[in-house]
Amino acid sequence: MKDKQASLRLEEMTFPEVLQAMEADLPIILPVGSIEQHGPHLPLGVDAYTVQDVARRVGALYPAVVAPPLFYGGFSRPRTGGGRQFPGSTGLPDRTLELVTKNILEDWFRQGFRTAVALNGHYENYAPLLSGIELATEPHLETHKALLLNWWAPLTHEETVALFGDAVEDPDTEHASIVETSVMEAIAPQLVRSQFKTDGRAQRKVSYEIFPPPADIIWKHGIGSTAVGSSPEAGEKYLQLAAERIAGILVFEFGAPSSSRGHDG
Ligand SMILES: [Zn+2]
Structure with a gap:
């Protein structure tokens, strides 16, 4: 936990520190x-809590400024997040998220940041983030570089199974299941209602989208597969491994941090 404190957090910094x-x-x-x-x-905030935690871990391994998370992301969809009919699920249309992403990156690039990473925690965000980043970097192709990745993407399904066991199913239906539950048990156990961990799944699994979504394709309890068998220890290892892989990606794409980039915090 001490290492996580070492990351630079935008919302806690002063403007001379950002400069x-x-x-x-x-x-x-x-x-x-x-x-x-x-x-x-x-x-409801699992994806934001998780991606903020991973970003802070990355920031402790590779000198970087960690901005506060965007809690509002793209619409929840039936096959990837349960859908918008669940009470509280609150999403933005793709065009709004694209614009928000583009506007935020434009501000940072205008002020002097030249490299940025969008670290995504919610499957449905990917396409609008991609467009927003592409549009923001377009005027700076020679001088700036931006990356987009889903925080779990650098880990393979085999590595996931090795940590959590065979109960981990298809990555498509991992929603609110063993991995996400374990990760939340590691980050904020006080927010996990353990007595309600259960099996979910849909009666009918389809390989395409249907609107309006029929009841039999909606996951029972909003759980993609099962939350039974989660482990905070495995969650902690998974978060740390993801952060190490992402820090490795930053070394590869942005170069090894030199002493001149040093962070003494
Ligand atoms: Zn999630």
Whole structure:
């Protein structure tokens, strides 16, 4: 936990500190989550809490400024997040998220950041984030670089199974299931209603979208597969491994942090 404190957090910094970070050419990380149902046992903010935690871990391994997460993400969809009919699930249309992403990156680029990472925690955000980043970097192709990745993407399904066991199913239906539950048990156990961990799944699994979504394709309890068998220890290892992989990606894409980029915090 001490290491996590070492990351530079935009909302806690002063403007001269941010100036210093830009002069040291540090990247800035934008964690993007959602307000979306995650079963009867997990809070709506899972994706934002998770991606903020991963971003802070990355910032402790590679000098970077970690911006506060966007809690509002794209619409929840039936096959990837349960859908918008769940009470509390609150999403933005793709064009809004694209514009928000573009506007935020434009501000950072205008002020002097030259590298940025959108770290995504909510499957449905990916396409609008991609458009927003593409549009924001377009005027700076020679001088700026931005990355987009889902925080779990650098880990393979085999690595996930090795940590959590065979009960981990298809990554498509991991929603509110073993991995997300374990990760939340590691980050904020006080927010997990353990007594409601259960099996979910849909009666009918389809490979296409249907609107309006019929009841038999909606996950029972909003859980993609099952939350039974989660483990905070495995969640902690998974978060740390993801952060190490992402820090490795930053080294590869942005270069090894030099002493001039040093962060002494
Ligand atoms: Zn989630």
